[in-house]
Amino acid sequence: MESSLSEFLLSGFKLSLIGMGIVFMFLSLLVWIINITSKILQKYSLEPQELPGYRGLGATAESEDAEIVAAISAAIQWYRYR
Amino acid sequence: MESSLSEFLLSGFKLSLIGMGIVFMFLSLLVWIINITSKILQKYSLEPQELPGYRGLGATAESEDAEIVAAISAAIQWYRYR
């Protein structure tokens, strides 16, 4: 461990830079892989995609309702755990 | 440990006296605290007390029924565990 505080903080700063770098790299890679995977799956029609890509803003109120119900039940699933 | 049986029994007798003393003191203290707590809670109306204190003997058969149902369900809860 460094002796003086400034060295200490400098190490911390370097660690933070590296850390955030890794976090962004890792999750960006994940974004890329998810997109690739999704495209491959669609290409080979490995599963019936209800509607590939975005459905646009014109979704009916009804489906909004279904969505919110799904969201709430997903949320409740978590039961405040973390 | 004592060598002779009478000393042994005497120790046991002392222990029993102390023991029952503590048990009674402990539970009496608990009676006192429960009563105090209940009074404080009533005073500050911290919770709606359905009917403070005893309701007397004139309880209807109906409430007796409810009571017995509650008692049985409480008892069944224990499922013979101890």
Added chain:
Amino acid sequence: MESSLSEFLLSGFKLSLIGMGIVFMFLSLLVWIINITSKILQKYSLEPQELPGYRGLGATAESEDAEIVAAISAAIQWYRYR
């Protein structure tokens, strides 16, 4: 452990003989005890036997259905565990 393979195999052969002997002896003994037990229980009528012994081949389709339901539920019970 034996040095040469033939001795090795001979030991294995002896073990297999003894092993299968024990397995058959054990399970045959069990057959015998189950039969005895069943007879004793019937003799003292310790339990109401719906119909002692085999019921013959004339079972109705209905009871076959019940049987198959029971069998399936027993099987499902196992939930592929072993």
Added chain:
Amino acid sequence: MEGLTQLWQSTGLSNFEPGQAVMMAVGFLLLYLAIRKEFEPLLLLPIGFGAVLSNIPVAGIADEGGILSYLYLGIKSGVFPLLIFMGVGAMTDFGPMLANPKTLLLGAAAQFGIFGTLLGALALNLVPGLNFSFKDAAAIAIIGGADGPTSIYVASKLAPDLLGAIAVAAYSYMALVPLIQPPIMRALTTEQERLIEMAQLRYVGRIEKIIFPGVLLILSAMLLPSAAPLIGMFCLGNLIRESGVVERLSKTSQNELINIVTIFLGLSVGSKLSAHQFLRPETLGILALGALAFSFGTASGVLMAKLMNIVSPTHKVNPLIGAAGVSAVPMSARVANKVGQESNPHNFLLMHAMGPNVAGVIGSAVAAGVLLALVQ
């Protein structure tokens, strides 16, 4: 045919010691009592089975490295009985006791059964061949508390050698409560007393119920820390129940967790039922003292109720509910209700008896604390 000889020498038949055969029979007797007579089957079935398993020759199921030796660590560490106590706490409704706190005194009185048994165990040293140390006597005495996990916890600390016999005696006599208690209750009460109808219990609010386990725990921490593990885990279970904010923990404590621990605890207790630990004159002494303990506790509870009626004659207590002070929840409360209904079928004492009943659990935990603190 060397293999066959080796095999014969590895059979149980060629290795059976008489003690093991007797203990396996004891195990099957416990299974019979559990299944046919429904004697506390939740505990006595695993205990009986554990006794059978651990006395199988050669197999060494309870010896070091056997499954029962690993399970026994849960008793040795105190973890299993304390988790059972937590589950029992989660099943306990202190409502009836809080509604009528003076019934706590009945739960206190019934603990005379514990200390009477202590003296009895010490006195049994007069019988040639019996030899109970002070620790042994204290561990045996807790049978009088009519509380399985408390007995196992105390015995594992003070007299692990007697654990098997003590647990068997404790659960057997709890199962016998409907036979042991009624004659004593009838003998000590008049028909008029048994007819006493009690005032309906007041409503107990949620806050009172939430506060109570905390109060009980503080009191125990202040006065009797040696009882704090038992009372603490009991209070934790009760707070989980009454808080209303951790429903899923409450459900698990009352069901899967206590069930799993019950199987393991029972098997582990059974693993202490070995011939050299159980087939001793001391065991007979323990069984005799157990009956004494329950009778004595029952009588003390009933007499205490009568005393309370003399001291404060305004709100009379039906002395039958004093018998429920031994705990043995909820069996002894049911017995009080049943004996009361013999005199008046419309007199429902069950709810009133639940007060001393759960008070008896606290009382015996306190008594256990005293013994753990003073007997070393």
Added chain:
Amino acid sequence: MEGLTQLWQSTGLSNFEPGQAVMMAVGFLLLYLAIRKEFEPLLLLPIGFGAVLSNIPVAGIADEGGILSYLYLGIKSGVFPLLIFMGVGAMTDFGPMLANPKTLLLGAAAQFGIFGTLLGALALNLVPGLNFSFKDAAAIAIIGGADGPTSIYVASKLAPDLLGAIAVAAYSYMALVPLIQPPIMRALTTEQERLIEMAQLRYVGRIEKIIFPGVLLILSAMLLPSAAPLIGMFCLGNLIRESGVVERLSKTSQNELINIVTIFLGLSVGSKLSAHQFLRPETLGILALGALAFSFGTASGVLMAKLMNIVSPTHKVNPLIGAAGVSAVPMSARVANKVGQESNPHNFLLMHAMGPNVAGVIGSAVAAGVLLALVQ
């Protein structure tokens, strides 16, 4: 940029050994088989995942101090497989077997698969590069018992190094039962034999079912104590189920307890799938022997049934149910039923096949006891 170097050196990429990559692929293959092909997913999913986890470089999840090293203690001590066996006992209905006890002999015959595999494993020492000790051969042989927890229990005692390969082979071939068995069954039976309809099973009372686990345990204690841990825990589970007085323990044994232990057991088995333990010619030998074992056991069961029909031609047995003697409950019983219905769609053999099916569990536990007693 010292930090970056340090980080690069801490990545998996810079530390991957080829063996680890291969084993991770094996793990994913098992996951694929479990999820897509539904090969015994309850076990193969955790096993496969455990294999992936334990082969991640640097992380050391299966090394001392890693979570899988702690979970593995449950296998090393024998506790996990025995608890699974208890749960399986609580799921087992011995009714069909008690109704037609001679089907026990089919369960006995199928154990030829075990001993045939033993000889096969010993003979494989002829192949250069393969080297199985007597203990290894015995551990491999138990795959023929078609009983996962028994295989794991025996392997953990006799050949812990082979545990991973043996468990994978055992569960994979159990999953393959619907593919392996039918051709053998068809080859060894005539159309006429496959059409045999069996008499409806008699009613089996509660007392018979309660007594049976006790009888089985006594027999094992007398004759084969080395099988007593397995048979004992199995009987405990079954007694908990049949006694009818401990419903909550029965429910917990069959559900939460076995589920929790299954996850832990699967992960722990997976943690033994390391490159140096699995990527050996011996593993190929084990996989080859596993197929042999199942085929041999199936054939023995079918032939035994045919022999029984010759010896006692009055109450004929459909030889297809002999194949269910390998256990692999309830898959092989279903296979027997299905193959029978190919000949006559109205012939329901499922219930009849459950007899040899559960007898096969007992049979392989007995065979395991013999091996544990005689192979040291």
Added chain:
Amino acid sequence: MEGLTQLWQSTGLSNFEPGQAVMMAVGFLLLYLAIRKEFEPLLLLPIGFGAVLSNIPVAGIADEGGILSYLYLGIKSGVFPLLIFMGVGAMTDFGPMLANPKTLLLGAAAQFGIFGTLLGALALNLVPGLNFSFKDAAAIAIIGGADGPTSIYVASKLAPDLLGAIAVAAYSYMALVPLIQPPIMRALTTEQERLIEMAQLRYVGRIEKIIFPGVLLILSAMLLPSAAPLIGMFCLGNLIRESGVVERLSKTSQNELINIVTIFLGLSVGSKLSAHQFLRPETLGILALGALAFSFGTASGVLMAKLMNIVSPTHKVNPLIGAAGVSAVPMSARVANKVGQESNPHNFLLMHAMGPNVAGVIGSAVAAGVLLALVQ
């Protein structure tokens, strides 16, 4: 009266140290917050109770041989937090995140909270009396991940002495999310931004959901094996859930197993709340840093969303969902939804916020891996 003196000396009153009394009060405060304010009661109730129990004088419930010392082994070994993580994985639906993968970047941005806190903790060494080592600072920083089991796992590895304070801070601030986040969210967004309606999420198929945990695990194995235990157990739980072939394991992981472990974990964390570990100026520092961490993470998430809207203005993201990137599932997603509905009651952001929400869990596990790899 020697006995009475001995008894008095064994009371809690005569042995109370001031620190213990204060810590018992802290324990009761946590219980109050858990029950009355419903602050993360599933964890804070057992933690609070554990704090009370472990500070009872004489009883030694958290000392060697006490029940809490045994339960603590589950944290020390890492088993308890990892099992919780598995259960959380089994409760997680990655669907919303897979439907809109760019929300992963919001989960990444929110981890600035972690590293900001790290610098803050190091800077606090300027304050006289505070003394945080690099390891301490890293353990504290993870509070910014808003992820209980991750915090406990990292703290148990890097700074076990601070475990109690860190866990208390983590869960308390998670409970305070509805108070801490909205002002920051409102300050950093315009009304127009808060009104952004997001496109409905596309359908995500079963295969995508099954493949994802495998992909995530491989990535972590390749790049950051130090995060593999956390991410691995999380992925295992999620695969158990999504595979659809092991329903009973999924149910048990999400219910009984996680409930049992939660009780044990909470009590064990509470057992680290001793006076000499908690009543230090460092604890105040940790609590202050915790608030900073959450605020900083929230702000980073919101600002990242605004940045994304500038970079790709076609499919706009409502910046409120950036706040959900801190994880604190599902509380912060609910907060995003609620704040959004203040502007437009018909704008349902909950589902959209679940994406960054679960991404935040991955993000903080990755950050934890970095710290575990580089801080020794």
